[in-house]
Amino acid sequence: MFSSMKIEFSALPEGIETLEFHPAPNDLHLETDTCTFAGPVAVRLSVNKTLDQLVVEGLARTHATATCVRCLDEFPVSLDESFRVIARVVPDDEAGDDTGDENFFLLRQSEPVWDLTEIVHDFLLLALPDNPLCREECAGLCAGCGRNLNREPCVCAGKPASGPLAQLSVLLQPSDRRGNGNP
Numbered sequence: 001m002f003s004s005m006k007i008e009f010s011a012l013p014e015g016i017e018t019l020e021f022h023p024a025p026n027d028l029h030l031e032t033d034t035c036t037f038a039g040p041v042a043v044r045l046s047v048n049k050t051l052d053q054l055v056v057e058g059l060a061r062t063h064a065t066a067t068c069v070r071c072l073d074e075f076p077v078s079l080d081e082s083f084r085v086i087a088r089v090v091p092d093d094e095a096g097d098d099t100g101d102e103n104f105f106l107l108r109q110s111e112p113v114w115d116l117t118e119i120v121h122d123f124l125l126l127a128l129p130d131n132p133l134c135r136e137e138c139a140g141l142c143a144g145c146g147r148n149l150n151r152e153p154c155v156c157a158g159k160p161a162s163g164p165l166a167q168l169s170v171l172l173q174p175s176d177r178r179g180n181g182n183p
């Protein structure tokens with residue numbers, strides 16, 4: 001089963017190795033308020049090891065279901081993120097320092113193990129939409145009657161609106177009902 005996405009520097013031969021991992025979204029702490037994940041994340045790492053350095057070209061893929069922030073409908077989202085990160089093995093007292101570069105890491109010489117779990121988590125989370133929309137022009141829910149305006153018309157017309165949002169939605173209704181043929 002999944003333990004984390006660790007690369008043991010000394011266990012790798014020099015040259016390029018491909019490693020595959022299939023962490024569950026829970027292992028990566030990917031769930032957000034607006035996205036749920038259906039299956040595992042497929043992570044492929046192409047690791048190029050040289051004398052004291054690892055260059056990793058990564059690809060992380062998964063599918064999620066997002067909830068539209070306007071109409072609350074759910075819709076599928078595909079994530080397909082590639083990234084490139086580098087780690088160098090350095091004397092212990094130099095390792096762990098913040099390198100100031102989010103794609104560059106320093107590993108301890110005495111125990112050069114690189115855990116990429118957090119890195120993959122960060123890349124995938126960045127790719128998730130903050131405010132998912134089922135489509136750019138989603139009409140959302142009417143604040144008055146609650147109808148999904150993508151599918152059915154508002155039935156508020158003629159009734160007194162209640163609440164500040166309801167009044168706003170009346171103001172925002174299409175103006176083409178006001179008159180016919182008037183310039």
Ligand SMILES: [Zn+2]
Nearest residue numbers: 068071134138
């Ligand atoms: Zn929507």
Ligand SMILES: [Zn+2]
Nearest residue numbers: 142145154156
């Ligand atoms: Zn309405």
